[in-house]
Amino acid sequence: MMELQKMKSNVVGIDIGIATTTYAVIDLRGNILAQESFDTREYPNIDNYLGVLSEHLVNLVERTCGYENIRSVGVCCPNSNYKTGCLENATNLQWKGVIPLAALMRDRLGLAVALANNSQCIALGEQAFGAAHGMRDFVIITLGHGMGSCFFSNGKMHMGNKGFAGEIGHTCVVPNGRECSCGHRGCLESYCAERGVIQTAKELLAERNEPSMLRNVDDINPKVLTEMAELGDHLAIETWRRTGEMLGMGLANYASILNPEAIILTGGLPHAGRWLLEPTEAAFENHVFRNIKGQTRLLVSSLKDGERDVLGASVLAWQVKEYSLFL
Amino acid sequence: MMELQKMKSNVVGIDIGIATTTYAVIDLRGNILAQESFDTREYPNIDNYLGVLSEHLVNLVERTCGYENIRSVGVCCPNSNYKTGCLENATNLQWKGVIPLAALMRDRLGLAVALANNSQCIALGEQAFGAAHGMRDFVIITLGHGMGSCFFSNGKMHMGNKGFAGEIGHTCVVPNGRECSCGHRGCLESYCAERGVIQTAKELLAERNEPSMLRNVDDINPKVLTEMAELGDHLAIETWRRTGEMLGMGLANYASILNPEAIILTGGLPHAGRWLLEPTEAAFENHVFRNIKGQTRLLVSSLKDGERDVLGASVLAWQVKEYSLFL
Numbered sequence: 001m002m003e004l005q006k007m008k009s010n011v012v013g014i015d016i017g018i019a020t021t022t023y024a025v026i027d028l029r030g031n032i033l034a035q036e037s038f039d040t041r042e043y044p045n046i047d048n049y050l051g052v053l054s055e056h057l058v059n060l061v062e063r064t065c066g067y068e069n070i071r072s073v074g075v076c077c078p079n080s081n082y083k084t085g086c087l088e089n090a091t092n093l094q095w096k097g098v099i100p101l102a103a104l105m106r107d108r109l110g111l112a113v114a115l116a117n118n119s120q121c122i123a124l125g126e127q128a129f130g131a132a133h134g135m136r137d138f139v140i141i142t143l144g145h146g147m148g149s150c151f152f153s154n155g156k157m158h159m160g161n162k163g164f165a166g167e168i169g170h171t172c173v174v175p176n177g178r179e180c181s182c183g184h185r186g187c188l189e190s191y192c193a194e195r196g197v198i199q200t201a202k203e204l205l206a207e208r209n210e211p212s213m214l215r216n217v218d219d220i221n222p223k224v225l226t227e228m229a230e231l232g233d234h235l236a237i238e239t240w241r242r243t244g245e246m247l248g249m250g251l252a253n254y255a256s257i258l259n260p261e262a263i264i265l266t267g268g269l270p271h272a273g274r275w276l277l278e279p280t281e282a283a284f285e286n287h288v289f290r291n292i293k294g295q296t297r298l299l300v301s302s303l304k305d306g307e308r309d310v311l312g313a314s315v316l317a318w319q320v321k322e323y324s325l326f327l
Numbered sequence: 328m329m330e331l332q333k334m335k336s337n338v339v340g341i342d343i344g345i346a347t348t349t350y351a352v353i354d355l356r357g358n359i360l361a362q363e364s365f366d367t368r369e370y371p372n373i374d375n376y377l378g379v380l381s382e383h384l385v386n387l388v389e390r391t392c393g394y395e396n397i398r399s400v401g402v403c404c405p406n407s408n409y410k411t412g413c414l415e416n417a418t419n420l421q422w423k424g425v426i427p428l429a430a431l432m433r434d435r436l437g438l439a440v441a442l443a444n445n446s447q448c449i450a451l452g453e454q455a456f457g458a459a460h461g462m463r464d465f466v467i468i469t470l471g472h473g474m475g476s477c478f479f480s481n482g483k484m485h486m487g488n489k490g491f492a493g494e495i496g497h498t499c500v501v502p503n504g505r506e507c508s509c510g511h512r513g514c515l516e517s518y519c520a521e522r523g524v525i526q527t528a529k530e531l532l533a534e535r536n537e538p539s540m541l542r543n544v545d546d547i548n549p550k551v552l553t554e555m556a557e558l559g560d561h562l563a564i565e566t567w568r569r570t571g572e573m574l575g576m577g578l579a580n581y582a583s584i585l586n587p588e589a590i591i592l593t594g595g596l597p598h599a600g601r602w603l604l605e606p607t608e609a610a611f612e613n614h615v616f617r618n619i620k621g622q623t624r625l626l627v628s629s630l631k632d633g634e635r636d637v638l639g640a641s642v643l644a645w646q647v648k649e650y651s652l653f654l
Contacts, residue, residue, distance in 0.1 A: 137488045149584070153480035160586025161464045162622065170616040171580035174502060182617060253498035257476070257581065259487025289497040290509060291415075295489065 008071035008322075010064075012057060012111075013313035015121075016040060016077040018092045022306075023057050025064045026314035030129040032307060034064040046095045046104075054108045072112040073105065074317030076121035076309045083163035085115050092145075112323035114316045118142055118309060119150035119166055120157060122266050122301070124319075125312030127152065131264045131302040139260045141168065141251070144267035147189040151258055169193060173250050191246040194269065197222055201239040210234060222269055229275040240275035247276070248283025255296050256289040266301035266308065335398035335649075337391075339384060339438075340640035342448075343367060343404040345419045349633075350384050352391045353641035357456040359634060361391040373422045373431075381435045399439040400432065401644030403448035403636045410490035412442050419472070439650035441643045445469055445636060446477035446493055447484060449593050449628070451646075452639030454479065458591045458629040466587045468495065468578070471594035474516040478585055496520060500577050518573040521596065524549055528566040537561060549596055556602040567602035574603070575610025582623050583616040593628035593635065 010033065015022040017040060024035035036056060043049035061067050079090040085102030087095065102115040116124075123140040126132040132140070136155040142148045147169030151158050159165055169189030170182050177186030178199070190196050201220050205212065212235040213228050214220060228236035251263055269276060281298050288296065303311060337360065342349045344367060351362035363383060370376035388394050406417040412429030414422065429442040443451070450467040453459040459467070463482040469475045474496030478485050486492050496516030497509050504513030505526070517523050528547050532539065539562040540555050541547060555563035578590055596603060608625050615623065630638060 153485040154483055156481055156483075158480040158485075158585070161588040162586055162619065164616075164618040165584060165586040167583040167586075167616040167618070170583050172576055172614055173499070175500070175576065184614060249499055249502065253580070254584065256494040256497050257492060257584070258485070259489055259492040259494075261488040287499055287511060289491075289494040291491040291494070292487075292489065 011317035012073045013310035014075045015309035024310045072317045074313035075115045076313040081163040082116040112320045114320035119148040121312030123150040124315035128315045139263045142267040143269040147193040188250040226272045241279045244279025245283045248280040252287035262297040338644035339400045340637035341402045342636035351637045399644045401640035403640040408490040409443040439647045441647035446475040448639030450477040451642035455642045458626045466590045469594045470596040474520040515577040553599045568606040571606025572610045575607040579614035589624040
């Protein structure tokens, strides 16, 4: 009689960030057993990068639970495509073109590897362990340098025909409005992501004469804007109000199409707290279609900033079929 | 030994329109075996209406294939909710409030009854027998008096948390733009559905001095605008161009979020043909996010106007679990 194979109880979650790569050994319940990171930018060559990552990872795993207890690997990486397993034409990472990242890592590690972008991983993580727990129809918004999204339909992640769904940041909210980094005009991202918020602050400083502490700040950024708002600076408060007005309208459009149970905000900008959230909520309720008025919860992620992406990547890892040369 | 029950091979599809109610006996392959209709507006009382509908229906069925060969019933009706089986706060039908239409009909007919709105039924019909055949991620747009939509995610209809998904007509495309019948401003429907197109024509006639045959028309409507465009009337052509510009932008926003394989236009307005479709396609490609540029097919429904809704209702009927007092 063959011996029953013991179920492997851990996975690896990897978050490839523009600045930092984080990798962790995580169990089925989302407990992070061990975690380390290194600087992504030190490896402009993808093969070198993957070699170093694999070596670090194997070391961490051996010290934590042993390689034989790792079931699979989930990778969270910007511009990556869940459907193809490829990193595709990354805008902010140093590796260009189309790179079959999942296959390259599988070959190095001898483990099944799944790949998804940040919004998708975060959606998986929030559904398993966070603010979307138990929800079947919800939206994740990532709001930081850029603006992305992911939604679940009937309990399943919506990826679209080619895996490119979720580009809410590049929906047009103001015909012929602000220039966006994507080459179009009036995109939601150009008002609501980091650069957009800073532009709004600068426009306000130029169009109004009233005094503001912001006039003495060299490097206006969302963190400073929140601090100034806390101190009662009117222009900082107004910057967040205008941002929230646009964001609420954009989210209302999204919700009118999807009728989600909740929209969960993640990323750096929601740290602005009520300065951003209150005007967002007001604009949302003002614009959303009457059938779902008062029915959509606007929430902020309940997971920690440093853990959200690797946790999501670990949930992704459980979704891929186990792989081994010896199975 | 028990005799195996013969599979029932037909269903009933019902389309409750504001003006006309159509009901048909339809087989598994979408062949319409018999079809009749009557005037919806003659029955302001819902119980009378359902009594008459049931009587007509039973007669038609008995003459066609016999009641014992009908498996179930699908009903296509505006403002109806697939998830609850209720007609909910209809705007253009004469029956107000929340009416448990599916349950009322099931009790009268002794057959399982499923209920969905027009966009949902049409999506089911187009996927089974029409332009969306074989597709897993696609969007249906209904464009006539109003503007609705339905999309499929991973091969399944997306209904949203409470069944209210699809209100693309009430997404804001112009902040503080035109007044919409929903009470908001700048909704896509207020530019692209019937009333919006007429308003655009009237605005053009007011803002320009050039001669136009439209100046001699008492009742400007989409049909007239298409006829005039065919005759080379510049203002009629420009009316459709402006409509298409808005529609293309709105659809691009939808596509950037969903990444569908195709967007299928149905309803009365697409009969404007190239006058509407060419500017729509140009604006769509101009606004859609770069990842999916050139990848989304804009199609027009391939089903006949008088059959599309009952065919869709028949597909809906096959989705509901068979019901009988005697099973």
